[in-house]
Amino acid sequence: MSDDWTFKKADELDPLAVDVFREIRQEYHADLAGYAIALLFMPKPKVSRGNIVVGEAHVLGWRTRFLSGLHGTVTLAWEWWQEATTAQQQALIDHELSHFEADDEHERLRIRGHDVEEFIEIMARHGAWTDGLKYAQGALQQRLPGMEDPDEDEGDGAGTSVTIEALGRTVSLGTHPEAMEKLRRAAERVAAGAGR
Numbered sequence: 001m002s003d004d005w006t007f008k009k010a011d012e013l014d015p016l017a018v019d020v021f022r023e024i025r026q027e028y029h030a031d032l033a034g035y036a037i038a039l040l041f042m043p044k045p046k047v048s049r050g051n052i053v054v055g056e057a058h059v060l061g062w063r064t065r066f067l068s069g070l071h072g073t074v075t076l077a078w079e080w081w082q083e084a085t086t087a088q089q090q091a092l093i094d095h096e097l098s099h100f101e102a103d104d105e106h107e108r109l110r111i112r113g114h115d116v117e118e119f120i121e122i123m124a125r126h127g128a129w130t131d132g133l134k135y136a137q138g139a140l141q142q143r144l145p146g147m148e149d150p151d152e153d154e155g156d157g158a159g160t161s162v163t164i165e166a167l168g169r170t171v172s173l174g175t176h177p178e179a180m181e182k183l184r185r186a187a188e189r190v191a192a193g194a195g196r
C-alpha cells in the first residue's frame, strides 16, 4: 500500500483492528463506556525527540466534540500494526486507552500520563531506584516469571522493545527493528561504561 495518505479509519484498513479495540475496551476500560473513541491509522511510526512513536491518544476539543460526537481518538502506525503479534496489538491498544481518564462531571476525557518513565541506561546502571520503578519491576516479574536474565542476551537484540510516545511521554513496549537497534546501541554503551 502506498504511503500517500495521512490518516485512515481503522475499519477501512483492518476491520479486525476494530474488533480488538472493542474487546480491549470492554475488558479493561469500562470507565470509558460512555465516550466515543475512534480508532485511526497513520501510515508509519513517527519519530519524536528521537523516540519511535507507534501509537497516540488524543482528546478532542469541544468544537470537534460538538461537530463529530467523538470524544477522543487512538491513532496507530499501520506499518507497525501489520508486523506486530496479536499480543502486541492488544498491548498497544490497552496502552493508548490507558491514557484516557473519564471526566464525568464535564462529560469529557482527560489525558493521563505514564506511571513510569526512565532511560534504559539508567535502569541498567541503577536498577529500580524510584517507587514507580519498583512497582513496575514487581508488575513485570508477576507477569513474566520466566523473564530471561539480560546478561545472557549478549546484545543479540532479544528482549528489546519499542518506545511508544503520546503527548511527549514515552514507554517501552513490543518490538520494532529501529527501536531494537537503538536499544542495542544503548545496551552497548551501558556495557562499555561498566567495563565488561
Ligand SMILES: [Zn+2]
Binding pocket: 095, 096, 099, 114, 164, 165, 166, 169, 170, 171
Ligand atoms: Zn503512552
